[in-house]
Amino acid sequence: MAEAARKFSVAETPLHREAPNNIEAEQALLGAILVNNDAFYRVSDFLKAQHFYEPLHRRIFEVASELIRMGKIATPITLKTFVPADEKVGEITVAHYLVRLAAEAVTVINAVDYGRAIYDLATRRALITVGEDMVNIAYDAPVDMSPREQIEDAERRLFELAETGRYDGGFESFNDAVRTAVDMANAAYMRDGHLSGIASGFRSLDKRMGGLQPSDLIIIAGRPGMGKTSFATNMAFHIANAYEPAPQADGTFKAASGGVVGFFSLEMSSEQLATRIISEQTEIPSSKIRRGEITEMDFEKLVACSQTMQKLPLFIDATGGISIAQLAARARRLKRQRGLDVIVIDYVQLMQGSSSKSSQNRVQEITEITTGLKALAKELSVPIIALSQLSRQVESRDDKRPQLSDLRESGSIEQDADVVLFVYREEYYLKNKEPKPGTDEYIKWEGEMNDARGKSEIIVAKQRHGPTGTVPLGFQGEFTRFFDLAEDYQLPERFE
Numbered sequence: 001m002a003e004a005a006r007k008f009s010v011a012e013t014p015l016h017r018e019a020p021n022n023i024e025a026e027q028a029l030l031g032a033i034l035v036n037n038d039a040f041y042r043v044s045d046f047l048k049a050q051h052f053y054e055p056l057h058r059r060i061f062e063v064a065s066e067l068i069r070m071g072k073i074a075t076p077i078t079l080k081t082f083v084p085a086d087e088k089v090g091e092i093t094v095a096h097y098l099v100r101l102a103a104e105a106v107t108v109i110n111a112v113d114y115g116r117a118i119y120d121l122a123t124r125r126a127l128i129t130v131g132e133d134m135v136n137i138a139y140d141a142p143v144d145m146s147p148r149e150q151i152e153d154a155e156r157r158l159f160e161l162a163e164t165g166r167y168d169g170g171f172e173s174f175n176d177a178v179r180t181a182v183d184m185a186n187a188a189y190m191r192d193g194h195l196s197g198i199a200s201g202f203r204s205l206d207k208r209m210g211g212l213q214p215s216d217l218i219i220i221a222g223r224p225g226m227g228k229t230s231f232a233t234n235m236a237f238h239i240a241n242a243y244e245p246a247p248q249a250d251g252t253f254k255a256a257s258g259g260v261v262g263f264f265s266l267e268m269s270s271e272q273l274a275t276r277i278i279s280e281q282t283e284i285p286s287s288k289i290r291r292g293e294i295t296e297m298d299f300e301k302l303v304a305c306s307q308t309m310q311k312l313p314l315f316i317d318a319t320g321g322i323s324i325a326q327l328a329a330r331a332r333r334l335k336r337q338r339g340l341d342v343i344v345i346d347y348v349q350l351m352q353g354s355s356s357k358s359s360q361n362r363v364q365e366i367t368e369i370t371t372g373l374k375a376l377a378k379e380l381s382v383p384i385i386a387l388s389q390l391s392r393q394v395e396s397r398d399d400k401r402p403q404l405s406d407l408r409e410s411g412s413i414e415q416d417a418d419v420v421l422f423v424y425r426e427e428y429y430l431k432n433k434e435p436k437p438g439t440d441e442y443i444k445w446e447g448e449m450n451d452a453r454g455k456s457e458i459i460v461a462k463q464r465h466g467p468t469g470t471v472p473l474g475f476q477g478e479f480t481r482f483f484d485l486a487e488d489y490q491l492p493e494r495f496e
Contacts, residue, residue: 020124021053022117029114030060031105033068034075034098040068043115051122056094059083060101076102123161130157152325159332160379198259198342198383201238203484205458205471209419212239212342212383213465217374217416219348221388221407222423223395227456228387229268229346230276230480231423235385236261236344237277240314245339259341260313262334264327266350270316274309280481281305287478313338323352324372328379335380343380345373347387348413367412374416388413390422400429404461420462425475426452456482 032039049062063082064074072078076098085095092100134154141150197211212218222228242258265273279286282301288294294302315334319326327345334340345351353365370386377384390406402422407413414420430449435441456475460468474483 019053019128020121022121023054023057025114025117026052026054026057027101028105029111029118030057030064031101031103032111032114033061033064034079034102035105037064037068037074039111040065040074042111047115047119051119053118053121053125056083056089056097060098126161130154130161148325152329155329155332156379159336162336198239199242199257200235201242202235202458202471202473202482204473208460208469208471209463209466212385213418214381214383215378216383216418216464217370217377218383218385218419218421219388219407219413219417220385220421220423221390221402221413223390223400223402225428226423226425227475227477227480227482228423230280230475231458231482232344232346232385232387233263233273233276233480234280234482236263236314236342237280237312239342240312243313243341260334260339261315261342261344262331262340263314263316264322264330264343264345265316265318266320266322267346268318270318273316273318276480277309278302278305280479281309283479285478286480321350321352324369324376327351328372328376331376331380335382340380341382343377343382343384345384345386347389348373349389363412370412370416374418400424400426401457401459402461414462417462418464419460422457422459422461424457424459425455426457427455427475455485 029039029043044065047061049058049065052058052061060079060083063079067074067078076095079098080095083094083098085093087094089097134150137145137150138147141147197209197213197216199206199211200209220228220232239259240261243260244257246254263273268276275286275289278284279289282298282305284294284298284301288298289302315338317330322330331340331343348366348369351369353368373384373386388407390402394400394402394406401424404414404420407420427449430445430452433445435445454474454476456473458471458473460466460471462468472485474485475481476483
């Protein structure tokens, strides 16, 4: 009996299953667009030509969308010139098929429902492709591909599918690229401060960089004690604190200003990082917070600050020695679950490469990491701020200002980065050169120290889409806080 049942079930299982599709929904939507072009605008923000199952429908939608965007009318008559009108669809020509689509059209009201059904079926077909590839690779895996690599590849493809509805990448028409560039310029014009990217919280730096640009790898480098981590935490707090979500057409949220920040702290624990940010905001030295040397008023300030900070979209991952593959997987997960607008990594030299070959050569490993970070920035379309150490050769020069050649394992970091910022504080070096009091050298040193006290320089050493140069900022060491210096036009009027 069991054998017979088994034979029956095998016989009933079809050898070939057709991919999920709904030709009728495609016909109904195209008909609605041909009758009333307003139907196109109801689906254009999420539906693309490649989401249609039938190749002819793809072509019709593509031509119709081009005509409508150009301000022309899309009807069976105007489309006829741009499609193979004399080809047969069953027993009728394509020209007659267009007329029939318009004649049997649904109302504009139903357009979104049909468009969403087409989109969902296209996503299911893409999921089937990913699943089939996973099965086939698992059965016949290449010798040099570990299961972990396959999992990471599958996760990447699934993330891309979840984010954009397509997983294959491929070519994008220049027309689409131009439209994206114009949209970005319009967004910059409309936004406060006229920034095309996310505001860093430092007005003078944003003026030079136009904000933090999506897909950029931004390297912040400096010698120990310069305040790299402080600068990065200041920036992360400003961005998270300014976050304002704006609802999108598909029900998701996008940052109108500020953003959701993912902070990978490989050096400090999450508690240490939080203490730094609290110190910066409350103006209570972090050393006093750690030792408990605070007054009742200070404690009230801490409580009030912590309540505000709990609402911030700032997420910290304090895993030490994280690999580029793990970091990418966690960043994708955060973007999928909570949203993600900026990634901060403290710092690059504490990360690990994924492959065993790269770990034998540190330069190769750093190359893999920086290349991976740049690819991740493009994939997630977010700026990645990565901190980096500088080599000791800075200390051997009279002028301690860093140069691009001072980056440790500099080749790949300098090459892959879109922006390189150096944090430099003259005060730090002058402190260590204090001469004997009462001497001429001491008087000269005191004058230089007074000039340098509380000041820092952010040196923009490389920038793909803007000028290089130096941005002066103030620095309060006891609160680990950087701030904009007042510009001349903001100072009180002076009389000689």
